[in-house]
Amino acid sequence: MAVRMKDIARDLGVSVVTVSKVLRNHSDISEATRQRVLQRMKELNYQPNLTARALVTGRSYIVGLVVPDLVHPFFAQLAKGISAVLRGQGYSLILASSEEDPELEFEEINRLLARSLDALIIASTQSSAEGLRRLRESETPCILIDRMFEDFPASFVGVDDVRVGEMATEHLIAIGCRRIAHIRGPQVSTAFGRLEGYRRALARHGMEPLPGYIPAATVGDDNSEARGWNAMRQLLELDPLPDGVFCYNDPAAMGAMNAILDAGLRIPEDIAIIGCGNVHYGASLRVPLSSIDQQSAAIGEQAAKLALKLMESKRAARPKQVLLEPRLVVRASTQRWAAP
Amino acid sequence: MAVRMKDIARDLGVSVVTVSKVLRNHSDISEATRQRVLQRMKELNYQPNLTARALVTGRSYIVGLVVPDLVHPFFAQLAKGISAVLRGQGYSLILASSEEDPELEFEEINRLLARSLDALIIASTQSSAEGLRRLRESETPCILIDRMFEDFPASFVGVDDVRVGEMATEHLIAIGCRRIAHIRGPQVSTAFGRLEGYRRALARHGMEPLPGYIPAATVGDDNSEARGWNAMRQLLELDPLPDGVFCYNDPAAMGAMNAILDAGLRIPEDIAIIGCGNVHYGASLRVPLSSIDQQSAAIGEQAAKLALKLMESKRAARPKQVLLEPRLVVRASTQRWAAP
DNA sequence: TTGAAAGCGGTACCAA
DNA sequence: TTGGTACCGCTTTCAA
Numbered sequence A, B: 001m002a003v004r005m006k007d008i009a010r011d012l013g014v015s016v017v018t019v020s021k022v023l024r025n026h027s028d029i030s031e032a033t034r035q036r037v038l039q040r041m042k043e044l045n046y047q048p049n050l051t052a053r054a055l056v057t058g059r060s061y062i063v064g065l066v067v068p069d070l071v072h073p074f075f076a077q078l079a080k081g082i083s084a085v086l087r088g089q090g091y092s093l094i095l096a097s098s099e100e101d102p103e104l105e106f107e108e109i110n111r112l113l114a115r116s117l118d119a120l121i122i123a124s125t126q127s128s129a130e131g132l133r134r135l136r137e138s139e140t141p142c143i144l145i146d147r148m149f150e151d152f153p154a155s156f157v158g159v160d161d162v163r164v165g166e167m168a169t170e171h172l173i174a175i176g177c178r179r180i181a182h183i184r185g186p187q188v189s190t191a192f193g194r195l196e197g198y199r200r201a202l203a204r205h206g207m208e209p210l211p212g213y214i215p216a217a218t219v220g221d222d223n224s225e226a227r228g229w230n231a232m233r234q235l236l237e238l239d240p241l242p243d244g245v246f247c248y249n250d251p252a253a254m255g256a257m258n259a260i261l262d263a264g265l266r267i268p269e270d271i272a273i274i275g276c277g278n279v280h281y282g283a284s285l286r287v288p289l290s291s292i293d294q295q296s297a298a299i300g301e302q303a304a305k306l307a308l309k310l311m312e313s314k315r316a317a318r319p320k321q322v323l324l325e326p327r328l329v330v331r332a333s334t335q336r337w338a339a340p
Numbered sequence C: 001t002t003g004a005a006a007g008c009g010g011t012a013c014c015a016a
Numbered sequence D: 001t002t003g004g005t006a007c008c009g010c011t012t013t014c015a016a
Helices: A005-014 A016-023 A029-044 A050-057 A073-088 A104-116 A131-136 A161-172 A189-204 A224-236 A250-262 A296-313 B005-012 B015-021 B031-044 B051-056 B072-086 B102-114 B129-138 B161-174 B189-204 B225-236 B249-264 B296-312
Strands: A062-065 A092-098 A118-120 A144-146 A157-161 A182-184 A244-247 A271-277 A290-292 A323-324 A326-329 B062-067 B092-097 B119-122 B142-145 B156-159 B182-183 B244-247 B272-276 B290-293 B321-324 B328-329
Touching: A005 A062, A050 A157, A050 B051, A062 A073, A062 A296, A073 A092, A073 A296, A073 B072, A073 B092, A073 B119, A092 A104, A092 B072, A104 A131, A118 A296, A118 B225, A118 B290, A131 B119, A157 A161, A161 A182, A161 A189, A161 A244, A161 A290, A161 A326, A182 A224, A182 A250, A189 B031, A189 B244, A224 A244, A224 A250, A244 A250, A250 A271, A250 B072, A290 B142, A296 A323, A323 B328, A326 B189, B005 B015, B005 B031, B051 B156, B062 B296, B072 B092, B072 B296, B092 B102, B102 B119, B102 B129, B119 B129, B119 B161, B119 B296, B129 B142, B129 B328, B156 B296, B156 B328, B161 B182, B161 B244, B161 B272, B161 B290, B161 B328, B182 B189, B182 B225, B182 B249, B225 B249, B244 B249, B244 B290, B249 B272, B296 B321
Parallel strands: A062 A092, A062 A118, A118 A144, A144 A157, A157 A323, A182 A244, A244 A271, A271 A290, B062 B092, B062 B119, B119 B142, B142 B156, B156 B321, B182 B244, B244 B272, B272 B290
Antiparallel strands: A092 B092, A290 A326, B290 B328
């Protein structure tokens, strides 16, 4: 069994309290005693039981992270960034995946709350903040990432998604596209924002989406790539064909690109494609993919730092919003000259 | 604050013990009392404090997972699979990333042990089992995945890496390659096994690696892709050039492919490439990548099931080995006719 | 400088 | 059927 304070105390003929104080560097312990205790701890390889400590202090040093899909590189990078920052401060990370299912997410949140987390970081899949009510009631510091809710008073870290949509669409316009479609994402703020940005950019240039140019993600497709492929198939039925497509994320863009190439069309000559997320293998694809960088590493880092701040502060700190600026990354899938 | 048993007991004029028994479906509670308690629990939305429960029962319902790199799709899929199986049984998953650093991994293991996990699943980055000594001493059920140690009596789930190496190399031979190089991985069992398989397959056909044909991964490269690129650059300096390369994983293969294409050579006409892992975007690459499927989903699932079994069994169950058979997936990067 | 006692939120055992 | 008591491993308070 594991070594306990009791064991050390017994061995040294001191009390448990004394051992506890040494462990936490209390000043009211004589140097001699301190040394003896430290010595014995080292010998026995003592590790304090964090569960017990959590119970009495109310601080678990555990942070929860809920993401829709771990395999999506964006969320994997996020998790990595968060984990790296927290590790340095002695925190552990409990990970839960919602599989893009609001119901499942709800259950996972409850389970996590039962573990008395010190903070929860979540890219929620809910379409309204209603499902997060219990989370708010628990008063656990909470940080939304990537996807936000207007009516939910929590901190948020993410990119400005309207800017994302504008940036991508403006870029397609700049390279000469005139019939620009948008493969949109599921019912979350990210997708809404990007769609809004797309509309605004078009409007600014006196354009608007042609009928059928905004195919919705098919429900039931198990991943973004399949959704992108299906949505692109729909677009390829249209007349006139789009000459540029802005996809709500990179996996969808990969699916769309495959659909285009399989149909015998060329990228970017016939149809230019831009995605979002800038996944790290984007440069190695059949056609290297232009993308709007979502700053996943920065989001993870900022979210973790914000979590640390919220956990340290005694009183409930005011929610804070961190909006990062997206960045355009141009690769072959949009590399062509502007039409005259 | 959160609702406690004490609150419910007080409200109903019963004892805490009674409440506790209802919660755990003890039979020695009258139906009437049971209903009243359940009723009140629902009203107050009671959630048992898992930390407290863990302290007294010695079961935390937490499983730890340590991987070298979350962003690597193989490990992301693994984590997803494990999490899915455990979720159904009420377990949570604490995730730690070792960043391929044995020292860091050592620290993470210690921290996890302090949380009294019920089991630990680990793709270890240690080059010997020595760093895992404390883990064994703790008697926490432990499951090695992907990478194993001969001299460490723990369960293992993974593919047969010698088979992986043989399969890849045999395939290159079958399509007509005669000068086959191998870009090898870091100092872990996976890499050793694949290298061994490569040698055996060559030997079986009366071949052997030419000098310089097994470039070592450059230390300091921050990821497999960069390693693959650098190693391929070394190979491209050689005379004669290899006409087939087996890479220890897919990211390395992607790096290698980029190096080849950037040098103006063709895949697979000049050099055929095969990787390992079968990452899910492999089909969308510049040249769709042939690969040996490592069964990441199956590994995750099996590891989680094995963990469940070990946790349920009272006495320390004997370590069990699960060796999965790899599968060859042929794509364009090795699609060419055998030489006459 | 040290430690006895109380308690964190539960569960186990046994007596009422 | 119900509940008192002890206890899990640690921290906090306060008296010695």
